[in-house]
Amino acid sequence: MSALASTTGLAALLAAGSIALADDHSSTGFDAVTDVAERIERIETHDSGPHGLNAVIVYSKTAGFKARELADAGILKGRSVLVKDNIETEEWATTAGSYALLENFTRRDAPLIANLREAGGLVLGKANLSEWANIRSNDSTSGWSAVGGLTRNPHATDRNACGSSSGSGSAVAAGFAWAAIGTETNGSITCPASINGIVGFKPSVGLVSRTHVVPISSTQDTAGPMTQNVHDAALLLSAIAGEDPADAATLGVPRIEDYTAGLDTFSLEGVRIGVMRNQIGNRADVRAVFETALGDLERAGAVLVDIEFEPNREMYGDSFTVLMFELREEMGKYLSSIPEMPGGKTPRSLADLIAFNEENADIELRFFGQDLFEQAEATTDREAYEQARENAVRIAGEETLDTLLADNDVQFLVAPTRGPSWVSDLVNGDNFNGSIGFGSPAAIAGYPHLTVPMGAVEKLPVGISFFGAKWADHDVLKAGAAYERARTATLPAPTFEPWSPAE
Template sequence: MPLPDLLYATIDDLQSGLAAGTFTSLDLVKAYVARINEVNPVLHAVIETNPDALAIATSLDAERARGSLRGNLHGIPICIKDNIATLDKMNNTAGSFALLGAIPPSDSTIAAKLKAAGAIIIGKCNLSQWANYRSSNSTNGWTSRGGQTMGAYYPMQDPSGSSSGPGVVSSIGLAAAAVGTETSGSIISPASRNSLAGIKPSVGLTSRYLVVPISQTQDTIGPLTRTMKDAAYILSVIAGKDSHDNYTSAIPFESVPDYAAACNSQGLQGAKIGIPRNAITVSATNGPEITAFNASITTFEGLGATIVDNADFPDLAGYVNFTGAGYTTDPVVGADFVADVANYFNEMTTNPNGIKNIQQLINFTETYVPEDYPDRDIARWLSAASLNITMGDPNYYTALLQQYYYGSNATILGALEKYDLDALIIPSSMAPGYAAIAGYPIVTVPLGYYPASTNVTYNSRRTLVSLGPNFPFGLSFFGRRFSEATLVKYACAFEAATNYRQLQHPYIIPNIQLVDVM
């Protein structure tokens, strides 16, 4: 068999080569680690690699040779975000020195499931520090431990966040796939900006046990991959109930679906898809996204879907007024963080810095020079710490119920029910906030790229290009809670018909391929 190009290789491609004996998992680990070493000095997408990855690959190759296979991920190298704990020689720090050397009592549930399925966790991906819940003036993809992640589609590209590293790792084949986390936008945004498929699962579909938290009411874990089928493979492995996370008890099925089973070109036949037109805003710079989104309607109709335009959110004004204070002052997220981050620190069996609560975390960050304080502030922590609300207060539950209303009946669920729809579509740049506050799922696929004539815009620090030529963007699907199987089916059909990921290459691509290490 010919060797697959690792820029494009899917999990099926890799499994075919492994099954045929064309290459081994050991070869794959060597190639991916070499690719990381080749471009990481520029892109800073990986914080650290797994020193045991070669030994793990050798063991899994031996299992394969004995005829024992664990599933679709057997022997497949992946990279996970540096806030998903592993009990091995790697750290889990959310990009902060505050957690360097901290040892969890076990693997996180997500890491344990990946390992049990035969995946090789070859490294920890960089991110926006503390999953973008620290500063009001930092940048997507920056951590004190890992430096500044940059996207590969334009020099100094803002990779989006907070799963910045997973996005870049998948986009240029530094691993077969990556796993990230989302509280509001942290999978969907970097997947979109790196021309990837991404799944932000319903809150409760994937366990958060021993994942550095922001908010138990909004946090979720999901894949960022080069194809939707690969994302579906990973979701089937990491989804499911976990006694350590009681949000997973809401899962309405006993057996996790085979999310890849319906991944084919016919998936949109008979689907009724709505467009919440009142939630789609046109700006001075997003014209290419709007044009491409509107053009996609013809594609959907050609694939057998019925499009209901102007399937508006029924109480968008209420949502806008409710969320006007912004993510940084959200009392639910703030109260969650104060409690949840303390719980995480106190779970550690080894905690070198002795941090037990948010105030001690604040003190450490203000005084430990590599944390780059005060140049990068701690505004979100200060806001959370000053809240006169805790998770047990009546005011907390009042705010939480409001969130659930504005993220469901007022917006996503309201439109689905009013217009009798199977799903909604929206540009990915506009998707995250609605689904975040009620824990609804989002699935994104590539939709296009900004033209070469796009004016270059820099961030406030002038350290990243926030918009420029060839920047990717995506299309997102909304659905009811735990409707991931349906959304994946629709996304697979759209992806198969358009294949937008292949239309534009990154400007920086690793040269090393399998042939170089075999």
């Protein structure tokens, strides 16, 4: 593929599926050196400037040399991966988007990154994110960090890229890397994947190590792949998953070696799928796109079972208590583990971060505050936390997802992931449509959640979510791949311009 000379040319290639590797399920004909050179050119063309995406915080301009070394290595063979900047890599600082960690050069790889390298993956750079993974304030704007600025959506640069893995989603949609790694506590992989028109997979909690990842919650945190198609998500998951003695959640987990196995041949014939009718939401345009996706599933042989269900809302309040308690504890553990930064002002606790933000309010608190940090610092009742955790996980898992699957005799559940992207507004914050989607139970219980592009609303991507039982990650990926093959909708191409009405 020749060097890209124009935004229009890139959009056409994306629309046609011609971006190198986007549909390449083998190493045949893949040139890692040429590919990474073209990825870097895209970053240099589309990531900065007035309408630049701000998706990448730092990247290696000499990655081609490393790609040459990795061309025959492992299962990834030099494929380029951007890493969300709350995951440690030995080359660069891990900032979580905050100036408080601007010099956080730990010189260590998170175990998931070590696994990635061992599998032949090329760490191309660090992706922007919602600062502190969007846990600092209720009034935040997704995709903004003090270090990286506001991430933009390549399908409409005035629209939001969602968070907190905003840079990962935007970058993959723009063709800046073969794949990216995001992290999720509740929606932070699946929302940006859906809104940027790519595949995102939140694995069962414990499949992938969380060690050396800036934390929110030991109960809900996980890393996962963000890619152009389901096969690539499964391939990247195969690379990064693994047991880690330092992360108890990963011990004794039923993993498989190759999550791409059987994806190309899995049939939906006779497979019963529950349709979460009450979670389609209140937008007729999203409903219409979703109904087309359901028609595709039926034509592929799936048996659709309509489900009318309203979840027990206690789990949301209990989960919030869990996040607040664990944020203070887990952040303290993480900050205690990092090397001393230059200047002798290394934060060692959540209280230190709160103080830093107050002292640097012109940089950190310009657009929104830190009310959630402050609430987490005051959430110290361990007995209340333990009760809330037991309740939240039980309600979300056993009493919601497990019950829905069993009582309706279905293998999977589906719903729209999110509505289309909203206009980014640093003054007023996000404008989520909370009526759409069913991702929270899977996030709270630690179950798998896959989103796959299903079409667009006024040129803005929307995705369909697939849910399954705990540890049914491979099955969920196979179902998503089968839908992907059956999909009839035309997917939109990035424009790298502000949104305008369809002609």
